[in-house]
Amino acid sequence: MKEFVINQNDAGQRLDKFLSKAVRLLPKNLMYKYLRLKRIKVNGKRSEISYRLQEGDKVSLYINDEFFGSDKPLFLSAKPDINVVYEDENILLADKPQGLIVHEDEGEDVDTLINRVQHYLYLKGEYRPEEELSFAPALCNRIDRNTGGIVIIAKNAAALRTLNEKIKGRELRKFYLCLVKGVPRLEEATLTHYHRKNEKENLAEIFERPRRDTKTMVTKYHVLQTNGRYSLLEVELMTGRFHQIRAHMAHIGCPLVGDGKYASNWKEKKLGFSYQALYSYKLQFAFQEECMLSYLNGKTFQVERVWFAENGIPGVLSE
Template sequence: MREYYITKNDSGQRLNKFLEKAVPRLSGGMMHKYLRLKRIKLNGKRTEAACRLAEGDRVQLYINDEYFEQVREEEAFRRIKTPRLTVVYEDENILLADKAPGMVVHADEKGDSDTLIAHIQAYLYQSGAWNPDDAASFAPALCNRIDRNTGGIVIAAKTAEALRILNDKIKEHELKKKYLCVVLGRPSPPKGRIENFLRRDEKRKQVTLHDRPVPGAKTAKTLYRTLASTKELSLVECVLLTGRTHQIRAHMASIGCPLLGDGKYGRGDRNRACGETGQLLYSYELTFAFESDAGALQYLDGRTFRVRRIDFVQKYFPDFRF
């Protein structure tokens, strides 16, 4: 018999999700069979796969030892000796990281394992805030993601409960994000709203914009305002009212002001002249604006967090302060 004691990190998730990670060799079919046979119990009693776990619960498994025998490849975070991580904010439930442009958040199709989540896990592991051997199921996880060449705030949940709450709040648009970008030219008008329909082309990894609904397209809405301008460039703040792929990049290009450095929607000649190989776009501000109870994260309601420095702002608009 194996017994798992549910810690705060593991609480709030369904039993089946816990078992998928704690006992990866146990198939879904066998799990349901053993639940029916009462060979998997919760606090000594019969339970269901959908049961939500609470801190202090005990999960007992009366199953063969073969399900616990496993040889795992070394996790990516264990190979990181010095985490590259800028922490904007951290408490017992969440961590806000300032992702540098050029870093991927998760392993991509190229198999890059030098990821933001790996560095976050390494940081928490080395600081003693997270011990994967004590929490058999839950590992710190990202709640949102941004493109490789976009920088800015990414949210990591340190507990299963925090991940569940934040996923719900993001889905309900109760987290507000602001972006800064450097664009070519001057937007006209300097402040406005862009609204149309955006369709993603999976093969080309690019999006197209349409004035009318077309098959596969979704509504895309962006608010923008110009903060500063030079003869050739403008610093623009954007607020996403919808969160579509490449939305800011495509929308600013649609009004004749593509992002500097953007290889998909921008101007290659201007990018090369300035030596920019990635879009100058940063998710610089995050506000928790809960419209309903957030449970264990209610204390975050109304709080706003910003990054301290953006290199491309200092480079092209050194006198600007935000």
């Protein structure tokens, strides 16, 4: 028998959601069966799967030890190297380098941003997996492997819930720098088009008018510098669509330098552009209501260095 005492980070969850994280090796069909058979109890009694756990509840599991596992945490195999933009007791803003994935995928299951962050916090003594039943520091937003910039990490469950709510309500403003081919027709504009993800080709399709299966896509941009052939832009996302900036800029005839999916990039690769010139470089908190993170409201955080924009348009593109 194994018993969990629910702590602050675990409280508020449905019982089945908690069990799926705390006992990852337990198949769902067995979980439901054991709940029916009272081999999983809450405070000594049979419980519904929809019961929301409260701090101090005791969850008792009369199941085989094999379902609990004993291997060391995966994150200990990742490097604890991260570039911290900002950090406090609730959140961490990390500057993700281009080429690093944020979560595990089929080809990479160790060296990810979240594993690096968890290892970093573990070494600081701020994340103790042996004391946590179901919570682990978690990412609140994602950016593509080949895009760099600010990723938000919640250090506790309350911060995670708050940030997820604020992101859903568009109360965080995200700004990107990108280097594009050509010069946009207007120095600054708010673009509105219609977006559809092509799952088969893994790319975004953009349309001038809405279709039955499209979603509205809104992107604001401002030209910071141009030499007539290339332009450096600041872009703010007003919606969060798949490949939004890359696809939207390509749609108006100004694809990103180094982007091989929405344009040809063979020339830029020879000039040292291994990735598309796109960086999530600035984040502003713009909360509309009081919350546990209100001390951040109105604050702006920015990465110190964006490799393709340190001194304006790179010299290799000025010729």
